[in-house]
Amino acid sequence: MEIKDALQKLEALQKKIYAYTAASSSLYFDGLTAAPSDTAQGRGMALGILAGEQQRLMTSRETGELLHFLSERKEKLPLMQQRQTEMLWRDYQKLLRIPEQEYMEFTMITNEATDIWHKAKEQNDFAMYQPFLEKVVAYLRKFAGYYSPDKKPYDALLNEFERGVDTEFLDSFFAVLRERIVPLLRKIREKEQIDDSFLHKTYPIAAQRRFSDYLMHVMGIDRTHCSITESEHPFTLGFHNKDVRITTNYKENDVSSSMYSVIHEGGHAIYELGVRDELQYTCLSGGASMGIHESQSRFYENIIGRSRAFIHLIFPKMQELFPEQLKDVTADQMYRAVNKVEASLIRTEADELTYCLHIMVRYEIEKQLIGGTMEVGEIPEVWNRLYREYLGVDVPDNRQGCLQDIHWCESFGYFPSYALGNAYGAQMLQNMEKELDVWEKVENGDLSAITGWLRQNVHQHGSFLEPSQIVQLACGDFEPTVYVDYLVKKYTEIYEL
Amino acid sequence: MEIKDALQKLEALQKKIYAYTAASSSLYFDGLTAAPSDTAQGRGMALGILAGEQQRLMTSRETGELLHFLSERKEKLPLMQQRQTEMLWRDYQKLLRIPEQEYMEFTMITNEATDIWHKAKEQNDFAMYQPFLEKVVAYLRKFAGYYSPDKKPYDALLNEFERGVDTEFLDSFFAVLRERIVPLLRKIREKEQIDDSFLHKTYPIAAQRRFSDYLMHVMGIDRTHCSITESEHPFTLGFHNKDVRITTNYKENDVSSSMYSVIHEGGHAIYELGVRDELQYTCLSGGASMGIHESQSRFYENIIGRSRAFIHLIFPKMQELFPEQLKDVTADQMYRAVNKVEASLIRTEADELTYCLHIMVRYEIEKQLIGGTMEVGEIPEVWNRLYREYLGVDVPDNRQGCLQDIHWCESFGYFPSYALGNAYGAQMLQNMEKELDVWEKVENGDLSAITGWLRQNVHQHGSFLEPSQIVQLACGDFEPTVYVDYLVKKYTEIYEL
Numbered sequence: 001m002e003i004k005d006a007l008q009k010l011e012a013l014q015k016k017i018y019a020y021t022a023a024s025s026s027l028y029f030d031g032l033t034a035a036p037s038d039t040a041q042g043r044g045m046a047l048g049i050l051a052g053e054q055q056r057l058m059t060s061r062e063t064g065e066l067l068h069f070l071s072e073r074k075e076k077l078p079l080m081q082q083r084q085t086e087m088l089w090r091d092y093q094k095l096l097r098i099p100e101q102e103y104m105e106f107t108m109i110t111n112e113a114t115d116i117w118h119k120a121k122e123q124n125d126f127a128m129y130q131p132f133l134e135k136v137v138a139y140l141r142k143f144a145g146y147y148s149p150d151k152k153p154y155d156a157l158l159n160e161f162e163r164g165v166d167t168e169f170l171d172s173f174f175a176v177l178r179e180r181i182v183p184l185l186r187k188i189r190e191k192e193q194i195d196d197s198f199l200h201k202t203y204p205i206a207a208q209r210r211f212s213d214y215l216m217h218v219m220g221i222d223r224t225h226c227s228i229t230e231s232e233h234p235f236t237l238g239f240h241n242k243d244v245r246i247t248t249n250y251k252e253n254d255v256s257s258s259m260y261s262v263i264h265e266g267g268h269a270i271y272e273l274g275v276r277d278e279l280q281y282t283c284l285s286g287g288a289s290m291g292i293h294e295s296q297s298r299f300y301e302n303i304i305g306r307s308r309a310f311i312h313l314i315f316p317k318m319q320e321l322f323p324e325q326l327k328d329v330t331a332d333q334m335y336r337a338v339n340k341v342e343a344s345l346i347r348t349e350a351d352e353l354t355y356c357l358h359i360m361v362r363y364e365i366e367k368q369l370i371g372g373t374m375e376v377g378e379i380p381e382v383w384n385r386l387y388r389e390y391l392g393v394d395v396p397d398n399r400q401g402c403l404q405d406i407h408w409c410e411s412f413g414y415f416p417s418y419a420l421g422n423a424y425g426a427q428m429l430q431n432m433e434k435e436l437d438v439w440e441k442v443e444n445g446d447l448s449a450i451t452g453w454l455r456q457n458v459h460q461h462g463s464f465l466e467p468s469q470i471v472q473l474a475c476g477d478f479e480p481t482v483y484v485d486y487l488v489k490k491y492t493e494i495y496e497l
Numbered sequence: 498m499e500i501k502d503a504l505q506k507l508e509a510l511q512k513k514i515y516a517y518t519a520a521s522s523s524l525y526f527d528g529l530t531a532a533p534s535d536t537a538q539g540r541g542m543a544l545g546i547l548a549g550e551q552q553r554l555m556t557s558r559e560t561g562e563l564l565h566f567l568s569e570r571k572e573k574l575p576l577m578q579q580r581q582t583e584m585l586w587r588d589y590q591k592l593l594r595i596p597e598q599e600y601m602e603f604t605m606i607t608n609e610a611t612d613i614w615h616k617a618k619e620q621n622d623f624a625m626y627q628p629f630l631e632k633v634v635a636y637l638r639k640f641a642g643y644y645s646p647d648k649k650p651y652d653a654l655l656n657e658f659e660r661g662v663d664t665e666f667l668d669s670f671f672a673v674l675r676e677r678i679v680p681l682l683r684k685i686r687e688k689e690q691i692d693d694s695f696l697h698k699t700y701p702i703a704a705q706r707r708f709s710d711y712l713m714h715v716m717g718i719d720r721t722h723c724s725i726t727e728s729e730h731p732f733t734l735g736f737h738n739k740d741v742r743i744t745t746n747y748k749e750n751d752v753s754s755s756m757y758s759v760i761h762e763g764g765h766a767i768y769e770l771g772v773r774d775e776l777q778y779t780c781l782s783g784g785a786s787m788g789i790h791e792s793q794s795r796f797y798e799n800i801i802g803r804s805r806a807f808i809h810l811i812f813p814k815m816q817e818l819f820p821e822q823l824k825d826v827t828a829d830q831m832y833r834a835v836n837k838v839e840a841s842l843i844r845t846e847a848d849e850l851t852y853c854l855h856i857m858v859r860y861e862i863e864k865q866l867i868g869g870t871m872e873v874g875e876i877p878e879v880w881n882r883l884y885r886e887y888l889g890v891d892v893p894d895n896r897q898g899c900l901q902d903i904h905w906c907e908s909f910g911y912f913p914s915y916a917l918g919n920a921y922g923a924q925m926l927q928n929m930e931k932e933l934d935v936w937e938k939v940e941n942g943d944l945s946a947i948t949g950w951l952r953q954n955v956h957q958h959g960s961f962l963e964p965s966q967i968v969q970l971a972c973g974d975f976e977p978t979v980y981v982d983y984l985v986k987k988y989t990e991i992y993e994l
Contacts, residue, residue: 018543018546019545022524023547024520026520026524027520027523029531030523033531034526034530035724036720039739041739042736042777046519049516050517053516223533223534224534224535224536225533227531239540242536245531245533281542
């Protein structure tokens with residue numbers, strides 16, 4: 001085989017992988033948005049078979065020989081193909097360890113679990129969900145051994161989302177946060193509560209939909225390449241850098257719920273849309289890691305979206321769309337309302353400050369479930385106890401407790417990425433501010449320089465760089481105190497501590 | 498190989514085909530409903546690659562050996578698997594004649610053409626569409642030779658939609674229609690026109706959406722297995738008998754447009770939902786032919802949906818949903834309005850009587866294009882001339898002329914199925930009336946016995962029977978005069994001829 005032929009085969013292989021991924025993504029997206037309610041079984045079968053076919057392609061002798069050939073000649077390949085070879089070879093070796101039958105079964109189980117989760121949440125019925133979640137946990141514990149045989153199971157799962165991160169690292173990261181946020185929170189609780197009651201008037205869904213359109217416009221998202229629809233739980237799905245979907249979920253009595261979902265998912269979308277063209281239809285398209293992805297969504301959501309400058313920018317439009325609801329409200333009241341600190345029940349609605357406590361509850365449970373020191377049946381009890389311990393709240397039912405998140409239907413080890421993303425984002429802000437007058441730009445409604453900085457340092461690279469290289473490029477050395485300093489400064493000012 | 502093993506392989510093969518079909522269907526459905534506007538290219542690439550993979554599966558030596566093995570032992574197989582083997586073996590032999598590369602290219606071209614068609618229609622720009630349509634025609638002329646090397650190209654394409662039907666048969670079928678409908682139409686044109694102006698008041702889309710829900714309810718469609726969404730051109734897509742989608746397109750100034758789209762597509766959906774369970778995930782699921790499919794959609798749309806009994810049934814709900822618009826209208830006026838005969842421009846909005854003339858225009862053009870006696874560039878001119886000749890109308894622009902239908906983006910030979918479906922439907926009614934008091938059932942809002950009759954004689958069989966066997970079972974010998982008699986009787990009464 002000539003290197004030239006091998007490179008052509010490498011391209012064809014990656015286009016096939018793209019096609020299978022697009023097919024599964026389409027079925028998945030459909031299942032969460034447009035599909036009739038009682039249709040999961042047939043879709044699950046299709047997803048299972050397609051996953052099996054994709055795995056067969058990835059693990060075929062032909063693929064193995066190709067990747068082996070290229071790996072042996074890595075130094076002779078263009079940089080881009082070197083990186084592709086490296087990533088595919090790593091995946092190939094990992095997949096060889098996973099039996100095809102188990103892989104197909106797991107895909108079908110996650111699809112079934114997702115379907116049941118919707119019903120269980122609706123009916124507040126953890127027992128309905130439990131047997132499916134048990135299967136997911138059992139499979140993931142087994143899969144952890146296939147992913148990284150040399151790691152502890154939970155570390156192996158963490159590594160899938162954020163390469164290099166393990167429980168030791170996270171235990172110390174969360175310790176830093178806990179040490180300074182818990183006292184801050186205690187002080188805030190002693191202060192008078194911010195009035196955010198106007199956020200909970202009746203906000204008609206039709207006007208909220210127009211608000212979403214406006215927010216996407218402000219964020220500079222090209223709607224010919226990115227749509228917004230509705231689903232139970234907001235999410236972003238990128239087919240490639242010219243086709244991204246975000247979803248939101250409207251609550252009539254909470255205008256900020258969908259607002260921050262749109263900004264959050266919009267941040268993910270901007271990342272996907274910003275990956276450079278030459279990486280498309282290769283294994284290097286899409287984000288570098290979940291932590292980096294969350295750094296972008298949460299940068300837009302919290303650092304930009306919950307800033308004074310941003311609220312002042314968008315408030316006139318809010319008053320135009322919701323004149324009755326906001327007639328006696330000022331931009332500054334809105335700023336304080338969307339930054340109200342509250343020990344609450346729902347992660348996706350949590351404020352910026354207590355958010356990491358919600359993550360710590362999940363981290364603790366995941367660590368124990370996958371570590372084998374806890375049973376799925378114990379989740380509600382442990383969940384409720386930890387919410388009491390970390391946040392000081394009583395969980396009234398599982399719908400508002402351990403049934404609130406979709407993630408466990410298919411993955412464990414994702415949640416810590418949210419917290420890491422916050423920390424990365426704060427460091428990116430610090431570096432960005434050395435080059436740009438960030439807040440002047442936001443106030444003037446021009447986010448292009450901000451998005452440009454992120455595109456330059458993060459988005460364009462897709463998965464061409466390792467997550468740690470992107471962190472180095474955009475953040476410098478990882479230093480969680482930057483994030484904690486940012487939080488302390490912001491909330492000390494808001495609460496006049 | 499044991500027969501038992503071969504049968505297991507046969508089942509697995511069909512499940513894989515189902516998975517590939519579901520994947521392509523999902524991407525296709527997404528492209529016409531939820532996808533952002535400028536995303537066709539990446540989706541087209543995925544569809545092309547998946548089509549190639551599916552063809553590779555279908556034409557693999559393993560598949561060939563399996564089907565050959567089973568074909569040789571057909572008399573030893575259960576009836577169901579006999580039929581599966583017969584159909585797959587026929588497809589296998591056909592596919593072997595189509596080069597994989599061309600097949601992939603064609604799939605990508607149809608996807609591109611569909612995308613361009615949307616833009617061209619919007620911008621009334623046939624020249625934009627022409628080069629893509631030329632490619633489709635060129636490919637289909639070539640493919641016709643692969644489908645049935647022994648047939649004339651257009652006959653080969655017709656045969657794909659309605660096995661056994663050819664130009665000779667259709668020329669004489671259309672001659673019968675022309676002979677009696679043209680004089681009838683002439684008489685109707687001499688009478689005073691029916692006033693249907695109230696159909697064209699402003700009908701808010703939100704209320705029309707509720708009307709769609711009501712219509713699907715009346716038709717007995719289970720919404721947990723069938724959704725309705727919106728697209729440029731209404732269509733039905735069946736993943737399997739538990740997951741069917743219909744779409745409609747709302748026009749604010751025409752309540753009957755979406756109304757009859759919903760009933761038409763609802764008829765297709767009822768067919769797909771009525772195929773019996775044991776045929777699912779095999780090549781026998783789904784309808785027997787396009788003509789049979791159209792017989793069901795047009796049975797519900799015209800024979801039921803435009804009957805006096807049906808209008809009397811639904812009119813109170815229409816008045817409830819559109820009180821202002823219909824306050825001075827009676828059910829009988831509504832009945833006459835939805836049966837107004839008018840030589841018009843748009844096929845999908847054509848009345849029951851002139852509909853076949855719209856089909857004849859398309860039939861004539863298809864026959865010549867595929868026959869090679871006409872160029873794509875001539876379509877607008879020929880289209881406009883035939884509309885003048887058959888319907889007596891002047892086509893003001895291509896948007897309302899030859900750009901109105903999506904079909905030619907991917908297929909030729911489909912249109913005649915609509916006319917055949919009408920004829921089948923009239924014969925089904927005749928037979929149904931021997932067993933049921935059809936109109937009493939409709940008046941009482943109980944369509945279950947009607948759907949039950951169709952399920953028994955048509956739907957449940959899926960593709961287990963040949964189209965001609967289903968026609969025999971539900972219609973008896975094909976006799977187009979039954980259809981013409983039905984039309985003459987109905988319109989003689991309405992127009993008091």
